[in-house]
Amino acid sequence: MKYGPLIFFGIFLTLAASWCGLVLMPQIQIGRQGAVRIEETGEFYPAARSGVAQQGFEIYRANGCIYCHSQQVRMEGFGADILRNWGQRRTVARDYLNDKPVMLGTMRTGPDLANIGVRQTSAEWHATHLYNPRIPSKGSIMPPFPFLFEKRKIGSHPSADALKLSGEFAPEPGYEIVPKPEGKALVQYLLSLKANTPLPEAK
Amino acid sequence: MNASSPSILRALSPADTEDESQSRALLAEVDASCRWPVMLLFSFSLVWLLIGTVFALVASWKMHAPDFLGGISWLTFGRVRPAHLNAMVYGFASQAGVGVTLWLMCRLCRTPLICGWMAALAGVFWNLGVAIGIAGILAGHSTGMEWLEFPPYATPILFAAFALIAIWGIITFRYRREPHLYISQFYLLGALLWFPWLYSMTQVLLVMDPVRGVVQAAVNWWFAHNVLGLWLTPIGLAAIYYFIPKVIGRPVHSYYLSLLGFWSLALFYNWNGMHHLVGGPLPAWLITVSIVASVMMTIPVLTVGLNHHLTMWGNFHRLKDSPVLRFMVFGGMSYTVASLHGVLLALRSVSEVTHFTHSTIAHAHIGMYAFFAMVMFGSIYYIVPRLIQVEWPSARLIRLHFWAAALGILLYVVPLAFGGVMQGLAMNNPDVPFLDPVKHSVVTLTLPYLKTRSLSGILLGIGHLAFAVSFIWILIRWMNAGRRPKTSTADPSV
Numbered sequence: 001m002k003y004g005p006l007i008f009f010g011i012f013l014t015l016a017a018s019w020c021g022l023v024l025m026p027q028i029q030i031g032r033q034g035a036v037r038i039e040e041t042g043e044f045y046p047a048a049r050s051g052v053a054q055q056g057f058e059i060y061r062a063n064g065c066i067y068c069h070s071q072q073v074r075m076e077g078f079g080a081d082i083l084r085n086w087g088q089r090r091t092v093a094r095d096y097l098n099d100k101p102v103m104l105g106t107m108r109t110g111p112d113l114a115n116i117g118v119r120q121t122s123a124e125w126h127a128t129h130l131y132n133p134r135i136p137s138k139g140s141i142m143p144p145f146p147f148l149f150e151k152r153k154i155g156s157h158p159s160a161d162a163l164k165l166s167g168e169f170a171p172e173p174g175y176e177i178v179p180k181p182e183g184k185a186l187v188q189y190l191l192s193l194k195a196n197t198p199l200p201e202a203k
Numbered sequence: 204m205n206a207s208s209p210s211i212l213r214a215l216s217p218a219d220t221e222d223e224s225q226s227r228a229l230l231a232e233v234d235a236s237c238r239w240p241v242m243l244l245f246s247f248s249l250v251w252l253l254i255g256t257v258f259a260l261v262a263s264w265k266m267h268a269p270d271f272l273g274g275i276s277w278l279t280f281g282r283v284r285p286a287h288l289n290a291m292v293y294g295f296a297s298q299a300g301v302g303v304t305l306w307l308m309c310r311l312c313r314t315p316l317i318c319g320w321m322a323a324l325a326g327v328f329w330n331l332g333v334a335i336g337i338a339g340i341l342a343g344h345s346t347g348m349e350w351l352e353f354p355p356y357a358t359p360i361l362f363a364a365f366a367l368i369a370i371w372g373i374i375t376f377r378y379r380r381e382p383h384l385y386i387s388q389f390y391l392l393g394a395l396l397w398f399p400w401l402y403s404m405t406q407v408l409l410v411m412d413p414v415r416g417v418v419q420a421a422v423n424w425w426f427a428h429n430v431l432g433l434w435l436t437p438i439g440l441a442a443i444y445y446f447i448p449k450v451i452g453r454p455v456h457s458y459y460l461s462l463l464g465f466w467s468l469a470l471f472y473n474w475n476g477m478h479h480l481v482g483g484p485l486p487a488w489l490i491t492v493s494i495v496a497s498v499m500m501t502i503p504v505l506t507v508g509l510n511h512h513l514t515m516w517g518n519f520h521r522l523k524d525s526p527v528l529r530f531m532v533f534g535g536m537s538y539t540v541a542s543l544h545g546v547l548l549a550l551r552s553v554s555e556v557t558h559f560t561h562s563t564i565a566h567a568h569i570g571m572y573a574f575f576a577m578v579m580f581g582s583i584y585y586i587v588p589r590l591i592q593v594e595w596p597s598a599r600l601i602r603l604h605f606w607a608a609a610l611g612i613l614l615y616v617v618p619l620a621f622g623g624v625m626q627g628l629a630m631n632n633p634d635v636p637f638l639d640p641v642k643h644s645v646v647t648l649t650l651p652y653l654k655t656r657s658l659s660g661i662l663l664g665i666g667h668l669a670f671a672v673s674f675i676w677i678l679i680r681w682m683n684a685g686r687r688p689k690t691s692t693a694d695p696s697v
Contacts, residue, residue: 003384004376010469011396015433018473022425023408023418026489031418062343064281070559074482079555083633091484093417101347101409102419104483108559108630109266109646111637133269139640139647143269147276 030093038197045197046097049189056189059182061101063145070105071114073195085119086112087195089202095195110142117193126187127179128163135169148183151175229313236315237306238590240322244302245583247330249674251294254337256667258287260660266653277341285352286340292350292430293361294333296571299579300438301329301368304391306586307445308372311388312379316371325367332361348409348419350427355410362402369395386461390441393469397433401426417485421477428476431570436472436538439578440464440507443535446585447514450528451521456513460506468503471496478549481558497549504542511535526601530581533609537573544569544620556631561649562623565616572663573612580604580670587674591681600673607666614659622652 035044049057060066073087081087091114096102105112120126128135131149133142152159154176161184162176171177179187262283264271272278309316316322336353339345344354353361372395376388405426408414414422448455455461474496477489515532522529544566547553557563584601588594595601629635629645638646 007384007389007392008396010466011393014469015397015400015473018425019404021474021492022477022489023404023422026418026421026486027414029486030416031414033416061347062282062345063276063279064285064345064347066347066349067281067284072483078482079558080631080633084630084637093484095484096416099416100413100419101423102417103347104417104420104480106349106479106559106563109649137638139638139644141266141269141646141650143265143280144273145279146274147279 033094033097035097036094036199045199046095049098049192052185052188053192054189055182056185056187056192057099059148059186060189061103065113066103066105066107068107068109068142069111069113070108071112071193071195072104073112073114081112084111087115089196089198091195092199092202094199094201110140113190113193114195115193117191118196121191123187123191124164126190127161127183128165130179130183130186131163131165131177132169135165145183145186148186149177149179151177230310233309233313233315234306234589236317236319237309238319240316240319240326241302241306241586242590243323244298244305244326244329245587246674246678247326248295248298248302248579249671251290251298251333252667253671255287255290255295256660256664258283258290260657260664262287263653263657263660267650267657276343282341282343282345285345285349286337288350289340289352290333290337291571292435293336293353294330296435296575296579298326298329298333299583300394300435300575301326303442303579303582303586304372304394304438305368305375306590307387307441308375308391311381311385311445312375313381314375314378317374317378318371322368322371325364325371328360328364328367332357332364335360346410348423350430351405351409351423355406358402358406358410362399362406365402366399369399385445386455386458386465387441387444389462389465390437390444393465394434394437394441397429397437397473401429401433417483420480420483421485421489424476424479425473426476428479429473431575432468432472432475435571435575436468439534439538439575440468442578442582443511443531443538446527446531446581447511447535450525450531450585451515451518453514453518456510456516460510464503464506464510467499467506471499471503475500475545475549478554481549481551481554494549494551497546500542501546504539508535508539526598526605527581527585529605530577530584533605534574534578534581537569537577541566541569541574556627557623558627559630560623560626561619561652562627565620565623568612568619569616572608573616577608577612580608583674587677591677591684593677593680593684595673596676596680597673600669600676604666604669604673607662607669611659611662611666614662615656618652618655622649625649625652 035046037043038045071091073089073091074081075090076082082090095114096104125136127149129137130145132144132146133140134144149163151171152175154162154174158176159178162178165171165177261272261278262280265273265280265283269280276282305316305322332353336357339354339357340352345352346354372391376392405422408422409419413419444455444461475493477485477493478497481490481494483490522532548557548562548566584595626645626649629643629648630637636642636644638644640647
């Protein structure tokens, strides 16, 4: 009987301790970080995302890209992230200030994407890759995202953003595959992923 | 030290202190009060187990056949995978756990469940919340945070349902008739108090009024690791602590060890979460604290493991004839393995290799399935016949379930844990290409392990089907028994 309150108190105290340590302390230490002015360019980092890229961020979240792609570069000497050219520097807390939710990721079935906008700058490549990853990169096990695209009858002349497809992937003659707004937004988001601005804390 | 002779040992074991007939009448009353709510929770948890299995198979298949069901947005890998996790964690595991918790709490407190219909109502709401949440994930409304994917319109329902159950558990504890506190009650109280706090706190800090930047990741993993550590693990351990002594008929080896195990778990487990962020962009001290706490977990794990082992000592032959014991012992041993594996994976040097690989997935399944799900299966096999006074129709189906689950999960975790290490070693070697259709590459080397995983999934699915057939069969028998005159259920030979 007498143990009841003691157990309640112990249960409360143990979780309260870890809450203070793992939630409150990091919030005090880095929770109020803001953008910084980069001396060379005079611009603030991280800059807010464009509206389209932000829509793409939502597509990235909704389709669970995080389950196969991380967005974090580990420091030199810890893993081979930098040697694999996944980034020029490690990523730091400030890189993620605009992300809600933060999509650090815990899995690399596919490569890290923290700097995919630096590595792969072609919007056309990204669109084709999303339509079916095995067109530009053979052997990939990434799922295809045909639902971010639509098949349209070609009007007077082909659309500028129609995918250049051939062989088994091409639609029937007279039709073209073009990205829907969601597809375009996702491509813009991927192109915006650049964590290469030099920061003093990332040296 | 055999089960039949010393009555003093029986006096210490759960629920065996009073005069035989009186205590049997009380147990019957307790079981009757739990009948509807607990049967409802178990039935729905089985439904989610089957749904979660289908999601699992689809997701696993997609890992080596990426164009499988590739054109349907709501079945894309990135939605099916969280749908699987949430169906299993909140639909199956938590719900079965709540059922076991309510029944165990009533049994150990020797108090019938007060207003059982309220608990049943909470169960209905719980399922509503999970169903809306899963539909939301498939529709693309996931929050994008691991273990917390349920969209914000589903979580308040879940929270309300859970709060109701927690209050019920605690009220039962308050009105207990048994002055002696059994170790399982410590764990159950912990689970009932920790989870609502964790869940509501995390919802506020991540969904309603999100903290900024990587602090979200800290909150996310504080929660996600504690779902296993402070919610499911205590329930699983409470069940093992109850059922092993119950089945073999001798008390827990050492009450002192069991208390040490409980308080060290309460102290260390909830500091573990940040080891999911090793190498990440967070303060190094934060991650170090979690690594230290992870290593400290060896204390509760070895204490509990030793205590269970010494309780079982000399009774291992009972595994042959008791399916419940078989599930419990498999679960208990897996708990030790899962935790020690976890300690290993938390170390910086090991994590450098395994962090972003399938090893993590294998580890999660040792904890969630080989430990927790197996313990829940065993508990359900024990509890259901006592609730509805009907025997399981087929021992063969239970055997099939056990062996399919046991071999299935071994085939799942052993190759995948190893494959993950291979994947990590290759990933940390910049000379190995990440993807190459013909040459040795990080992606292609994992394929055999991923295919083995699908195979193991089929085996696990067979086990779950055997379980479902058993369960539906016993429900049908129950309904048929209900039509016969009432006196048959009161038969003392049952």
